[in-house]
Amino acid sequence: MSSSLLRATYGALSAVVSDLAPEEGWQPSGCAGWAVLDLTLHLVDDARRGLVALATPAGGPATSDAVAYWRSWQPTADQDADVAWRTRVRASVAGGFPELAAVYAELVAAVGVAAGRVGPGELVGTQGHVLRAGDVLSTLAVEAAVHHLDLVAHLDRPGPPAEALAEVRRVLEGLHGGPLPAGWDDAAAARRGTGREPLSDADRVGLGEAAARFPLFG
Known part of the structure; x- marks a missing residue:
């Protein structure tokens, strides 16, 4: 994946974060159990993970890629609850949106520079995996795009760029092993593929036995 797509994805999300008002911090997000302020801290x-990853050269071979990375991302309900609780504690003392927005803008700018300096085929380490840098950029863009949808789920703010949602769909279809239903636009595919939106009865009929594997990652 290109660094320009990541910069566009991060830029759109950073613009939303910078525009948030203090009273919006405790609005619900599309990430179950997380308020908008919690999600902003996440x-x-x-973004910090991305900056560290792009500055962490790793020996080969690659142990994962832009699709396989997400196969291990299937937290249990207890793990989700623990992360939500710890994030809420940290967010409550993080200084609010002005401080978080400034830190986020600084970090995503730095990630964009780092992404442009690392060749897409270079190997880097992140979270115990070894990936090509281009695949790391995909993981960052996918997470940012999905969380952009989460952030604006109950707010009147623009969503992620179309090209970012297209990358989410590409990764989900890789996990699914084939095309997702043509009737799903890319935003719906992102929400349903990650469990943010339940499958309808018609979806389950169309997906057949594959419906049991949803969400494809959480």
């Missing part, structure tokens, strides 16, 4: 954490 966005900071993920």
Whole structure:
């Protein structure tokens, strides 16, 4: 994946974060159990992951790629609850949106520079995996795009760029092993493929036995 797509994805999300008002911090997000402020802190954490990954050369061979990375991302309900609780504690003392927005803008700008300096085929390490840098950029863009949908789920703000949602769909179809239903637009595919939106009865009929594997990652 190109660094320009990641910069566009991060830029759109950073613009939303910078526009949030203090009173919107405790609005619900599309990420179950997380308020908007909680999710914003998580966005900071993920941008920091990207910066560290792109500055962490690794020996080969690659142990994962842009699709396989997500296969291990299937947290249990207890793990989800624990992360939500710890994030809420940290978010409550994080200084609010002005501080988080400034930190996020600084981090995503730095990630964009780092992404442009690393060749897409270079191997880097992140979260115990070894991936090509281009695949790491995909994981960052996918997470940012899905969380952009989460962030604006109950707010009157623009969603992620179309090309970012297209990358989410590409990864979900890789996990699914084939095309997702043609009737799903890319935003619906992102929400249903990650369990943010339940499958309808018609979806389950169309997916057949594959419906049991949803969400494809959480």
